[in-house]
Amino acid sequence: MKKEMELVALYLSKPLSRGDIEEALGITLKKGIESTYYAKIGETLLAYTQFNVLTMINSSRINTIQTLESLGIEEAESFDQSDMYQDYPVHIDETLVSGFSVSNEKIVLKEYTLINLIIIAHVVSQSVALELYEKKLSDYYELSRHLIDTSDTFSIFKRTRLSRFAKKLVLVRHDMLIDLYLLDKPNILWDNEAAEMLYNKLATTLELKDRFDIVEYKLNSIKDDIIMVMDLTNHNHSSLLEWIIIILILIEIIMGLIDWFGPGFGH
Numbered sequence: 055m056k057k058e059m060e061l062v063a064l065y066l067s068k069p070l071s072r073g074d075i076e077e078a079l080g081i082t083l084k085k086g087i088e089s090t091y092y093a094k095i096g097e098t099l100l101a102y103t104q105f106n107v108l109t110m111i112n113s114s115r116i117n118t119i120q121t122l123e124s125l126g127i128e129e130a131e132s133f134d135q136s137d138m139y140q141d142y143p144v145h146i147d148e149t150l151v152s153g154f155s156v157s158n159e160k161i162v163l164k165e166y167t168l169i170n171l172i173i174i175a176h177v178v179s180q181s182v183a184l185e186l187y188e189k190k191l192s193d194y195y196e197l198s199r200h201l202i203d204t205s206d207t208f209s210i211f212k213r214t215r216l217s218r219f220a221k222k223l224v225l226v227r228h229d230m231l232i233d234l235y236l237l238d239k240p241n242i243l244w245d246n247e248a249a250e251m252l253y254n255k256l257a258t259t260l261e262l263k264d265r266f267d268i269v270e271y272k273l274n275s276i277k278d279d280i281i282m283v284m285d286l287t288n289h290n291h292s293s294l295l296e297w298i299i300i301i302l303i304l305i306e307i308i309m310g311l312i313d314w315f316g317p318g319f320g321h
Contacts (some may be wrong), residue, residue, distance in 0.1 A: 057146045059112040063178045063316040065138035086172040087240040101175035105183045109175040156255045230321045
């Protein structure tokens with residue numbers, strides 16, 4: 055086994071299922087940690103998560119490109135130029151005093167173990183997927199700003215757009231919590247103290263919790279803004295209905311007066 059390996063993880067540009075991966079690559083993915091599945095392909099470890107992130111450890115660039123092409127990923131040759139891509143050097147150092155050493159520059163393991171590599175792939179995959187939600191929040195901020203800017207105008211379709219947007223915000227938070235397992239430790243870690251320590255260190259180094267808190271704060275901020283706009287829109291809608299009722303009452307009064315005095319006007 056090589057002492058120096060490279061980990062690459064990227065969000066796939068098209069949605070794929072576990073079955074799609076197995077069929078395209080002719081492999082069988084085994085259950086690793088929670089939503090992460092893995093397979094050994096020669097000296098390469100391939101990991102796939104159900105939130106659509108592919109991670110490869112100890113894979114050459116050519117092999118990675120060929121794998122992506124087999125999966126039907128467009129522009130596979132420029133995979134490392136993607137906004138949702140991360141790479142990490144992984145070293146094996148048997149002289150290491152502790153079981154591992156993690157920094158922003160590299161990950162060092164005392165020994166090669168499959169569980170350690172799967173944990174690394176899982177956490178880096180979470181980090182890559184979290185970038186997707188960070189990008190979504192940036193787009194949602196722009197949309198919410200537009201909705202706020204137009205809040206003083208009335209449209210019968212605005213309430214529908216606001217409701218759909220609010221639903222999207224709820225689904226984003228739901229997906230982060232349920233799909234990414236950001237706030238839940240994988241069950242396998244409860245019986246493996248060394249693996250749990252590695253997981254915690256990686257999660258801290260990649261700032262998963264802090265980044266999630268920031269995304270959640272932004273979500274809540276956008277939600278508060280949308281609630282305010284919805285309240286204003288509902289108020290405008292209610293005011294419009296009140297004016298319509300007043301106008302209809304006035305029309306009915308005028309028509310009643312015409313009917314009452316109409317015959318007299320004819321003499």
